[in-house]
Amino acid sequence: MPTTAKICGLTSPATLDAALGGGASHVGFVFFPASPRHLTFDVAAGLAGRVPDHVQRVGVFVDPDDQLLEAAVRAGMLDAIQLHRTAPARVAAIRSKFDREVWAAVAIKLRGDVEKARDYAGAASLILYDAKTPDDASLPGGMGLRFDWSLLDGVRHPLRWALSGGLDGGNVAEAIRRTGAPLVDVSSGVESAPGVKDMDKIATFLKAVATNQ
Numbered sequence: 001m002p003t004t005a006k007i008c009g010l011t012s013p014a015t016l017d018a019a020l021g022g023g024a025s026h027v028g029f030v031f032f033p034a035s036p037r038h039l040t041f042d043v044a045a046g047l048a049g050r051v052p053d054h055v056q057r058v059g060v061f062v063d064p065d066d067q068l069l070e071a072a073v074r075a076g077m078l079d080a081i082q083l084h085r086t087a088p089a090r091v092a093a094i095r096s097k098f099d100r101e102v103w104a105a106v107a108i109k110l111r112g113d114v115e116k117a118r119d120y121a122g123a124a125s126l127i128l129y130d131a132k133t134p135d136d137a138s139l140p141g142g143m144g145l146r147f148d149w150s151l152l153d154g155v156r157h158p159l160r161w162a163l164s165g166g167l168d169g170g171n172v173a174e175a176i177r178r179t180g181a182p183l184v185d186v187s188s189g190v191e192s193a194p195g196v197k198d199m200d201k202i203a204t205f206l207k208a209v210a211t212n213q
């Protein structure tokens with residue numbers, strides 16, 4: 001199966017359209033106030049309405065409560081919920097309550113971190129392997145950090161999975177070849193500044209995904 005791509009942290013119609021036009025399979029909307037990509041519900045609703053049925057809308061959250069999830073799922077017409085820093089039992093509860101795909105982000109720095117993905121078997125729909133950000137960082141993702149892809153060598157993934165962390169148009173082809181990732185996820189690597197998506201970088205990234213498999 002060809003590798004598909006999620007462009008995360010979209011905040012404007014023009015950059016959303018660049019992701020859709022370039023063939024993204026997923027688009028990500030961030031609901032986390034500390035993020036430069038954070039969306040209000042009104043803006044999310046405006047963007048969500050432009051997304052065709054064959055593209056999945058993914059909401060990105062950091063250990064959210066049900067109230068935030070309910071409002072965001074409605075406004076963003078979310079097909080999937082991506083959870084960072086969220087315990088497996090809570091992931092399972094959200095999946096059951098909201099009855100849609102739930103992605104568990106697993107933060108990777110060392111080999112032992114990869115094994116934590118097993119805790120989400122039966123709880124999540126998909127594991128997103130993402131680079132671990134520093135303990136004092138304000139964001140658990142979206143910082144353009146990459147982890148050592150060899151940590152995924154020989155791993156029997158407990159669920160469907162995706163690769164993220166420090167990807168960009170220049171390294172994503174190698175990342176796919178090296179890891180065999182079925183889905184790749186990018187945010188900072190298609191930006192000109194934190195939170196500012198760049199249409200040319202989005203196009204380059206999606207072209208690299210499409211042509212290098």
Ligand SMILES: O=C(O)c1ccccc1NCC(=O)[C@H](O)[C@H](O)COP(=O)(O)O
Binds near residue numbers: 142
């Ligand atoms: O992107 C954010 O601002 C963000 C905030 C809070 C939680 C997660 C966040 N991003 C998660 C993503 O899905 C990113 O695409 C992923 O971490 C990769 O980011 P990057 O290394 O910048 O490509």
